[in-house]
Amino acid sequence: MWQLLQIELFKIFRKPRTYISFGAIAAMVIIVQVALKFDGQSYIEFILGSLKETLDIPYATILNGYFVCFIILNLLLIHIPLLIALVAGDEVAGEANMGTLRLLVSKPVSRTELMLAKFFATVVYTAMVLAWMAFLSLVLSIFVFGTNDLIVARSNTLEIIGHNDVMWRYLAAFGYATVALTTVAALAFMLSVFAENSIGPIVSTISIVIVFTILSEMQIPLYDRTVKPYLFTSHMLGWKGFFYLKADAEGVSIPGTIENLPAVLRSMGILLGYIVLFAGSAIVVFKKKDILS
Amino acid sequence: MKQAVIYIHCLVMNVINVSHLSKQFRDINAVTDLSFSVQEADVYGFLGQNGAGKSTTIRMLLTLISPSEGEIELFGMNLRSHRKEILRQVGAVIERPDLYKYLSAYENLLLFAKMSGMRVRRKQLIDQLEMVGLADRADSKVRTYSQGMKQRLGIAIALIHDPSLVILDEPVNGLDPQGIADMRNLILHLSRHLKKTVLVSSHLLNEMEQIATRMLIIDKGKKIIEGSVNELFDPAKTIVEVGTADTTEAAEIISRSPWASHLKHVQAGHIVFELHKNQLSQLLKDLAIMNIAVTAFTPVNSLEKYFLSLTGTNQHVAAFAN
Numbered sequence: 121m122w123q124l125l126q127i128e129l130f131k132i133f134r135k136p137r138t139y140i141s142f143g144a145i146a147a148m149v150i151i152v153q154v155a156l157k158f159d160g161q162s163y164i165e166f167i168l169g170s171l172k173e174t175l176d177i178p179y180a181t182i183l184n185g186y187f188v189c190f191i192i193l194n195l196l197l198i199h200i201p202l203l204i205a206l207v208a209g210d211e212v213a214g215e216a217n218m219g220t221l222r223l224l225v226s227k228p229v230s231r232t233e234l235m236l237a238k239f240f241a242t243v244v245y246t247a248m249v250l251a252w253m254a255f256l257s258l259v260l261s262i263f264v265f266g267t268n269d270l271i272v273a274r275s276n277t278l279e280i281i282g283h284n285d286v287m288w289r290y291l292a293a294f295g296y297a298t299v300a301l302t303t304v305a306a307l308a309f310m311l312s313v314f315a316e317n318s319i320g321p322i323v324s325t326i327s328i329v330i331v332f333t334i335l336s337e338m339q340i341p342l343y344d345r346t347v348k349p350y351l352f353t354s355h356m357l358g359w360k361g362f363f364y365l366k367a368d369a370e371g372v373s374i375p376g377t378i379e380n381l382p383a384v385l386r387s388m389g390i391l392l393g394y395i396v397l398f399a400g401s402a403i404v405v406f407k408k409k410d411i412l413s
Numbered sequence: 414m415k416q417a418v419i420y421i422h423c424l425v426m427n428v429i430n431v432s433h434l435s436k437q438f439r440d441i442n443a444v445t446d447l448s449f450s451v452q453e454a455d456v457y458g459f460l461g462q463n464g465a466g467k468s469t470t471i472r473m474l475l476t477l478i479s480p481s482e483g484e485i486e487l488f489g490m491n492l493r494s495h496r497k498e499i500l501r502q503v504g505a506v507i508e509r510p511d512l513y514k515y516l517s518a519y520e521n522l523l524l525f526a527k528m529s530g531m532r533v534r535r536k537q538l539i540d541q542l543e544m545v546g547l548a549d550r551a552d553s554k555v556r557t558y559s560q561g562m563k564q565r566l567g568i569a570i571a572l573i574h575d576p577s578l579v580i581l582d583e584p585v586n587g588l589d590p591q592g593i594a595d596m597r598n599l600i601l602h603l604s605r606h607l608k609k610t611v612l613v614s615s616h617l618l619n620e621m622e623q624i625a626t627r628m629l630i631i632d633k634g635k636k637i638i639e640g641s642v643n644e645l646f647d648p649a650k651t652i653v654e655v656g657t658a659d660t661t662e663a664a665e666i667i668s669r670s671p672w673a674s675h676l677k678h679v680q681a682g683h684i685v686f687e688l689h690k691n692q693l694s695q696l697l698k699d700l701a702i703m704n705i706a707v708t709a710f711t712p713v714n715s716l717e718k719y720f721l722s723l724t725g726t727n728q729h730v731a732a733f734a735n
Binding site: 123124126127130131134135136218219220222223224225226227228229230408410411412 | 438472475476477478479496497498499500501503505507508509511512513514515516520524525527528529530570
């Protein structure tokens with residue numbers, strides 16, 4: 121199994137398309153960092169909205185590496201699924217299209233092992249994309265903008281997180297984001313089993329993510345109760361929960377706490393359930409599939 | 414004594430044993446009730462036109478497709494229950510030798526050697542590439558290879574784990590005359606010198622005739638004829654197509670006569686016999702004695718023509734003309 125995983129990782133990281141994700145993320149993160157470096161105040165004013173008229177905003181303090189990382193996560197995590205689907209949707213369909221699938225399946229390796237190796241290789245790729253994003257958006261931003269307390273805008277208030285209480289939250293957030301994006305990877309992987317060309321699974325995955333995201337964002341009471349809690353897209357932004365702190369009786373945030381940890385864990389559980397469902401379905405279907413490509 | 418019995422058993426061991434194999438894709442019968450066996454060190458020719466069911470059968474042998482009915486045994490083991498064990502002893506090139514184009518020949522070979530459970534050194538892989546004449550291009554990306562080079566790399570991959578059984582599906586497709594000759598020599602080398610059993614499919618009868626020891630002809634998923642090439646190509650034997658006004662009645666009469674054993678095939682309009690050349694005049698006389706109105710009496714003297722007589726479409730003519 122370890123040997124198979126190594127083989128699959130070798131193939132993924134020798135494919136030119138794999139590096140599209142890393143290049144695109146680098147470009148997007150650097151563009152945001154440059155924009156904030158030269159015109160960060162305008163952006164802060166924009167996101168604070170009416171709060172800037174009632175509070176004296178210390179722009180120079182707010183615009184630090186942690187804040188920039190939070191902005192980048194908000195902007196980019198919605199778009200990363202496309203980059204994940206690009207590789208995950210190619211895992212089986214790409215092999216079918218190239219004609220290498222028949223050679224793989226005729227080797228003395230069980231189909232379940234082969235699929236598990238492919239899936240775990242996709243998970244490793246997803247984690248590496250997130251690690252790359254974490255490096256650029258957090259480490260590079262800290263290097264360029266320095267560190268200070270993190271200020272997070274909520275609907276009507278500002279959440280202030282002490283600078284020594286931030287780093288573990290980012291680690292948890294990136295960990296959560298890895299699970300969220302692995303759900304997208306698992307969906308693309310499952311769709312890949314049904315296709316003989318990777319375009320179909322990639323486009324289908326993105327279409328499903330878009331439709332589900334729209335449903336998740338719609339404020340319709342009927343959907344709020346019946347559909348939204350079960351859509352994986354409703355839980356993909358659950359990483360934000362790590363940046364909301366519990367408050368004491370006087371409304372002061374308590375350092376080192378998370379406002380609603382059970383909700384974050386429940387969302388993560390739902391995402392893990394989807395991963396098992398998608399990956400399991402892919403294996404079951406592939407085991408019975410006639411390889412005609 | 415016990416050793417002698419085991420030895421005799423080994424001598425006649427079938428490497429492949431296929432019984433009553435069928436595959437249905439929705440309403441299409443790709444393979445119907447196909448049975449055949451391949452003995453150790455045979456070069457077994459699997460012959461039929463495009464779409465005859467050769468590739469479907471080969472894919473079933475390699476577990477790419479599951480049969481609708483029937484059983485497959487390789488090396489005396491059931492393919493379903495001993496899949497891994499069996500596939501460790503099988504090397505195959507299935508239709509086109511499609512490989513990872515973004516990897517080099519060396520990397521492709523390394524990857525598939527590892528998948529076959531091997532621990533290999535670079536020298537071993539380069540030696541393998543040397544065998545197929547690709548050592549000097551070992552580090553070139555496969556996307557820069559010609560069709561013939563890809564085919565040779567496919568062969569190197571099929572043989573890297575030293576399999577006992579080699580399955581080659583249409584190995585000469587897309588090759589130039591030199592490539593075809595090289596492939597023919599390689600197959601003969603595998604069989605004669607390395608004592609490997611080779612199952613090779615083709616739609617080219619003349620190619621099969623040159624390399625195969627035994628042969629199976631398949632059409633529309635059904636077995637037409639199987640036998641040793643010497644037997645099938647015996648120059649003393651001939652095939653006769655006899656045209657009659659009422660084929661059904663004529664066939665019934667013949668089936669009760671001594672000529673029944675020579676009857677090969679009956680279809681609308683004519684009856685096909687296989688017999689020794691010096692029996693031709695006797696057959697003609699006996700048909701007259703049996704009151705069978707003969708409208709045509711056409712001896713055909715090759716397996717190719719016989720095959721055409723059985724399937725009789727222009728497509729075959731085109732295929733065999735190559």
